[in-house]
Structure formats: C-alpha cells, structure tokens
Amino acid sequence: xxxxxxxxxxxxxxxxxxxxxxxxxxxxxxxxxxxxxxxxxxxxxxxxxxxxxxxxxxxxxxxxxxxxxxxxxxxxxxxxxxxxxxxxxxxxxxxxxxxxxxxxxxxxxxxxxxxxxxxxxxxxxxxxxxxxxxxxxxxxxxxxxxxxxxxxxxxxxxxxxxxxxxxxxxxxxxxxxxxxxxxxxxxxxxxxxxxxxxxxxxxxxxxxxxxxxxxxxxxxxxxxxxxxxxxxxxxxxxxxxxxxxxxxxxxxxxxxxxxxxxxxxxxxxxxxxxxxxxxxxxxxxxxxxxxxxxxxxxxxxxxxxxxxxxxxxxxxxxxxxxxxxxxxxxxxxxxxxxxxxxxxxxxxxxxxxxxxxxxxxxxxxxxxxxxxxxxxxxxxxxxxxxxxxxxxxxxx
Amino acid sequence: xxxxxxxxxxxxxxxxxxxxxxxxxxxxxxxxxxxxxxxxxxxxxxxxxxxxxxxxxxxxxxxxxxxxxxxxxxxxxxxxxxxxxxxxxxxxxxxxxxxxxxxxxxxxxxxxxxxxxxxxxxxxxxxxxxxxxxxxxxxxxxxxxxxxxxxxxxxxxxxxxxxxxxxxxxxxxxxxxxxxxxxxxxxxxxxxxxxxxxxxxxxxxxxxxxxxxxxxxxxxxxxxxxxxxxxxxxxxxxxxxxxxxxxxxxxxxxxxxxxxxxxxxxxxxxxxxxxxxxxxxxxxxxxxxxxxxxxxxxxxxxxxxxxxxxxxxxxxxxxxxxxxxxxxxxxxxxxxxxxxxxxxxxxxxxxxxxxxxxxxxxxxxxxxxxxxxxxxxxxx
Numbered sequence: 182x183x184x185x186x187x188x189x190x191x192x193x194x195x196x197x198x199x200x201x202x203x204x205x206x207x208x209x210x211x212x213x214x215x216x217x218x219x220x221x222x223x224x225x226x227x228x229x230x231x232x233x234x235x236x237x238x239x240x241x242x243x244x245x246x247x248x249x250x251x252x253x254x255x256x257x258x259x260x261x262x263x264x265x266x267x268x269x270x271x272x273x274x275x276x277x278x279x280x281x282x283x284x285x286x287x288x289x290x291x292x293x294x295x296x297x298x299x300x301x302x303x304x305x306x307x308x309x310x311x312x313x314x315x316x317x318x319x320x321x322x323x324x325x326x327x328x329x330x331x332x333x334x335x336x337x338x339x340x341x342x343x344x345x346x347x348x349x350x351x352x353x354x355x356x357x358x359x360x361x362x363x364x365x366x367x368x369x370x371x372x373x374x375x376x377x378x379x380x381x382x383x384x385x386x387x388x389x390x391x392x393x394x395x396x397x398x399x400x401x402x403x404x405x406x407x408x409x410x411x412x413x414x415x416x417x418x419x420x421x422x423x424x425x426x427x428x429x430x431x432x433x434x435x436x437x438x439x440x441x442x443x444x445x446x447x448x449x450x451x452x453x454x455x456x457x458x459x460x461x462x463x464x465x466x467x468x469x470x471x472x473x474x475x476x477x478x479x480x481x482x483x484x485x486x487x488x489x490x491x492x493x494x495x496x497x498x499x500x501x502x503x504x505x506x507x508x509x510x511x512x513x514x515x516x517x518x519x520x521x522x523x524x525x526x527x528x529x530x531x532x533x534x535x536x537x538x539x540x541x542x543x544x545x546x547x548x549x550x551x552x553x554x555x556x557x558x559x560x561x562x563x564x565x566x567x568x569x570x571x572x573x574x575x576x577x
Numbered sequence: 578x579x580x581x582x583x584x585x586x587x588x589x590x591x592x593x594x595x596x597x598x599x600x601x602x603x604x605x606x607x608x609x610x611x612x613x614x615x616x617x618x619x620x621x622x623x624x625x626x627x628x629x630x631x632x633x634x635x636x637x638x639x640x641x642x643x644x645x646x647x648x649x650x651x652x653x654x655x656x657x658x659x660x661x662x663x664x665x666x667x668x669x670x671x672x673x674x675x676x677x678x679x680x681x682x683x684x685x686x687x688x689x690x691x692x693x694x695x696x697x698x699x700x701x702x703x704x705x706x707x708x709x710x711x712x713x714x715x716x717x718x719x720x721x722x723x724x725x726x727x728x729x730x731x732x733x734x735x736x737x738x739x740x741x742x743x744x745x746x747x748x749x750x751x752x753x754x755x756x757x758x759x760x761x762x763x764x765x766x767x768x769x770x771x772x773x774x775x776x777x778x779x780x781x782x783x784x785x786x787x788x789x790x791x792x793x794x795x796x797x798x799x800x801x802x803x804x805x806x807x808x809x810x811x812x813x814x815x816x817x818x819x820x821x822x823x824x825x826x827x828x829x830x831x832x833x834x835x836x837x838x839x840x841x842x843x844x845x846x847x848x849x850x851x852x853x854x855x856x857x858x859x860x861x862x863x864x865x866x867x868x869x870x871x872x873x874x875x876x877x878x879x880x881x882x883x884x885x886x887x888x889x890x891x892x893x894x895x896x897x898x899x900x901x902x903x904x905x906x907x908x909x910x911x912x913x914x915x916x917x918x919x920x921x922x923x924x925x926x927x928x929x930x931x932x933x934x935x936x937x938x939x940x941x942x943x944x945x946x947x948x949x950x951x952x953x954x955x956x957x
Binding site: 191192198200201460463464474475477479480481483484485487488489491492493495496498499502503506508510512513516519520565567568569570571572573575576577 | 578579581582840843844854855857859860861863864865867868871872873875876878879882883888890892893896899900945947948949950951952953954955956957
C-alpha cells in the first residue's frame, strides 16, 4: 500500500463540498434548518416514535417559514427555488425521525402542490395559506386497499347529486390521515372514462361521513400517523372539486415527479447521516486491540458505502438541475428515486452490521433507520414501478 | 436535453465530430484488429490528422490548445470503436505516457517527444508496473545506475500498453539503492539496444500489444531525466487522477454503447410471440442497467467537473473509478445474458465487451486499492 501511503493520501474532511446547484443562500438555509432539527426535533425523536410527532411541529415549522420554502410569497411562502425544497428534505433528516420527515413532506411536497397548481383562489386562501403557517395540516388520498400504483383500480366514487357530490369509498396508508384538516382526495367520477374519469376533491376531514378507521401499525416510520380512512356518503359542494373534473389523474401524476426527486434527496441525506454516525462508532469501538475502522474489511465497507451514497447524490443533484431548468426528466427522476432508495436500504443494513450487536439494539438508532428506510423502496412508487417507468421510457 | 455539466454545446459539437470519425474510420476494423492481436500504427497518424492526439496540449507544441474537457470527450467516445484494446493503446499514449512530459519535461524533451507524439509520429508508453510491483510503486526494482553522461538501466516492466510498438517508454526507475518514495525517478527511454519486448496474451483487450519489456544495460542520456531526480514517485501519483478519470469516462462511453445495442437487440429479437423487451424481466433488467449507466455518468461528470476546476478531488475521482469499472463489467455481463447464446459467440460484439471490461476493476489501481484510498480519505 505504499502507493497510498499516508504521506500521499490524507484524510479529506471536506467530503461535503458544495455542489454547483447550491448558492450561499441555500447553505445559510441549510444551516438554519440543521440547527432547528438538532435542537428542536432530534431530542424528541425517541419519544415521538411512541406517540407520533405532535401537530405543534407543523406550527413551529410554519413560524420559521420552513413549510413554504418554495411556495409563492403571496400565499405566505418564501418564494424560494426548487432547490430549497431539497435542502429541507436533506436537513430534516437531522431530526432522526423518518416518520416526521415523511409527515412534513406529504404536507409540503405532495398535498400542497396540486392545490397551488390547480386550485381556485378561494381554495388556496382556505387551505394553502394556513397550511404554510402550519395551522392546517394536509394529506393526500390516492392508495386504496385494492389500488396502489395501478391508479386505474381506484374505486372511491364521487357522484353528482344536484349541486353537490356524494363520495363513497376507502383510502389506506394515508400519511397524516389522523391529524389532517383536509385531504386531497382522488375519486372516480366517470367509471367509463378510464384515465379521464378521475377527479380531485378537497374534502375537510371533519365532514360528516369521513371516518378515520384505524391507525396502522408499521415496520417503521413510527412517528408518522398512517391511516385507513372510510368515506360514507360524504357530501361536498361542487366548489370542493380541485382542478378540472375528469383531469384528476393528470393533476396528480404531474406533481409526483418533483416530489420523488425531493424524496431522493432526503434518502441520500439519511444514508449520509447513518454513514457518519457509523463512521464515528468505527473510530471509537475497539476490537482485537484496535479501532474496528482500522480493519481492512471494515474500512472497505465504508469506502463502498461512501461511493454508493455519492453516486445517488450526484444523480439526484444533476436531475434536480434539469428539473429546475424546466426539463421534465421523468426517466432520470425515476432512476434517482430507484437508486437512492436502494442505496439507503443497503447503507442502513451495512451500518447495522458494522455496529454488530449494538446495531440491533434500539438504543443506537441504527435499527430505526433500517426500518424507516425500507419504506422508500415501496412508497411513492415501488422499485418495480420505477423500473417499469424507466423501461417504457425507452419504448421497451 | 441540455448537455450535462461540465460539458457545454461546444463539447457536444466536438463529440459529434469525434464520433463520426471513429464510427467511420476505426470501428469497422475492430474485429480484424482483435484477430490480429494488433491495431496498426496508422491509427495514431489518422487521429493526429484530426488533431485528436493533442486536444489538451498547447498549440505551440502542435496541440489544439483545449483542456481536459475536450480530452474527456475523446476518451468517452473512444469506446465507440468497440475495441477495448485499441482504445487502451490510444489512451496509453495520450493519457498516461505523454502527460508527464508535458507537465515535467524540459523544452528540449517536449520538442523531441511531445511534438512528434502529437503528430502521431512517435508512440509512447508508460512503464511503471513490474512483475514484483504493481500498485505498491515504491517496491519497484528496475535500477538506473549513474554513469558518465547518464544512466544504465537494468530491470523489467510488465503489463505495458503499447509495450511492443512504443518508440519511447516513460519509465519509472530506482535512482538510489533503496528506491522507495524518495529514490525513484522518471526516465524517457528510447527503444534501442538492450530494450526487448515480449507480447502478452490476455483475457481481453486483444488489439492491444500489452507487453513485458526487459532492459539490459540500456544507456539513457542525462537529458532524458524527466523532472527532478528522485522525485518520480510524486510524478507518478500526479497523473493517477487523470488516468482514473479517463478510465471512468471510458466506462461511461462503453456502457452507453453496450446498452443501446442491447436494447435494440431486445426490441427486435422475438421470443414466445413478442419482442424480448416486452417481457417484464428483460425490460426491468434493461431499466436497471440504464440506471446503473446513468449513475456512472453522474458520478464521473461530477468528479471531472471538480478536477477541471482544480479542486483536486481525490475522493470523487477514486469513487468514480471504483464505481464505474465494476458497473461496466456487470453491465456487459448482463448484456451478454440478454443476448443468450448469441452473446456467447465471437461473431457478436458483446462477448468481447465483457472480456474487455473485466480489466477495469484491476487496471489503473484495483478496486481494493480504490477502497484503501477511500478508507484513508475517511481517516480510517
């Protein structure tokens, strides 16, 4: 190993060099979210695993302006660019809670964008303005017990009745489903029209007939409340339609792309955080007379992990750069989501292995990352759906 | 889509013209050269005719006055030849043998070696590896003993690309008895008395004349010392970053080409009443491979961007080298699998690509060396 003797290769602690998509302003924002997450979120992470995180987190983040970073100023947002949403996704991981990060992301990146894009001025004032303040909480209802990525299988029906619509059906795996004030609900308004038969509704969660059936127990993401919801003869006025009748499918598909990429940024950051925590452990923990990180096998595991994380980061950033420039790179976004989620799961698993018995214990927090991470290969489109999207994008 | 940074429209134009040239002039001969275990030296003069041997070198020396980004375009496109051995021979000349002369050479040395090298009149090789010293460069044993007016060199180098054809070999030698980090120097050794080459048979890279070179009492004049005496170790290290980036770029180009060809095959080949690509297992396999190719490209371009910006990104370059070489080999193997029996036949390109790509995780510093470097970067 003389070629890489320590005289030649020195430790490089600048492993987080700024990428060209970020400016100094982004870095300042990064620092402030980082500090917030460390001070106000991380200390409660373990407690919130038991109780789910409190609604007050939304209000606090609203106060700090973190819920509307990339949203227009006229609705109380910060008017920042797309990258500010990436920064939030990355830094919120310092809260040490995948469930919390997911609850926030559903609010800001999944439920809010379609209201902003397709909502009436009245709807924006009613829901987006308080949502950015953290006073109202949003959720998104797509998945049903019998319909996931195959959106065509959605059975929840909205039937016109005079000036109103009457909604019946059920939705499941709904993040924020218990705490939300309103749901962006995907329904079928025309059973004959295929993809042109879907309509979005903004349904207040206190409307008669909206039933929060149960809180779902999960492998991970324990800080998040995940609901099975039922809609029984829920009557809403026509003004509750979000966007155009019959265009719901397109409205919802449009926004998923930007959200997937923000998600990928969060996954990369999560993997990096887990990596760093484990690196520190490898410096401290001794076995057979030396730090375990000084064993070649362990050292090479770190080299592999760092390389994987870097690859996912570069994919995410370059693809975000395209998206921010107005390109609509569905293929590359799907690749970034696929790759980042796999990398996160692999890194979390390797980190448990390096921790040994300690890794299996709740106390060290690595097993939680492992459990939380696993959802990313399923949620927002499974690995298999990503592969299908990528394959079809080449006409395969 | 807009060109991916650090490349611009200007590089895209260069890319198109390089690609056209390679597709027309070199690619049609790939199989012939593989069979001959040799590509002709005229390849160098043809490339020189297009200015492609001096993209990054100054115009005063006959180069194009471009930079590493222009060179990067060529390196990535060389994969289009479809012959790892040919690309390796060209790359050894432009990316590893001549850069030390450019960086450390005297005006006289540049006139004698770099100028004709850019014209394709003299072909260069880099001689570092020995039977007993690979990545452990400090262990090399080839000895240069001082004599009147220069040195006498004795020893043996191996796995030397262009080892038979090279007119000059930029050779790492011990200039002190102990050798090691402060006892190695670079000499430019002309082919002549006492220099004998023996071609090696290999798993792949068949068009390359990879050789063992023996030096027996070879006299090298004092004016052929490259850079400062005993400072060879640093000079060797200095070019590793570009060499590894070049390998990463080569893999990116090779993966893109292999993927396109395999996807085309999968669209056309029928099985069980439909194209292969309409079978989900194959479609997902191809999607996975496309993702892997995109990953390799993103990580390589980022390292390249930082390299060109002068950030000395040891960490990023090492990662790019590690990730791309294995990814390329895995992709080639998967492409071979998708081709089925046809993939195993020499008639098709893919078995060659699989063999050629296997060198990646070994050459230019093995995967294990890359991980070792990264471990040290992480202070482990």
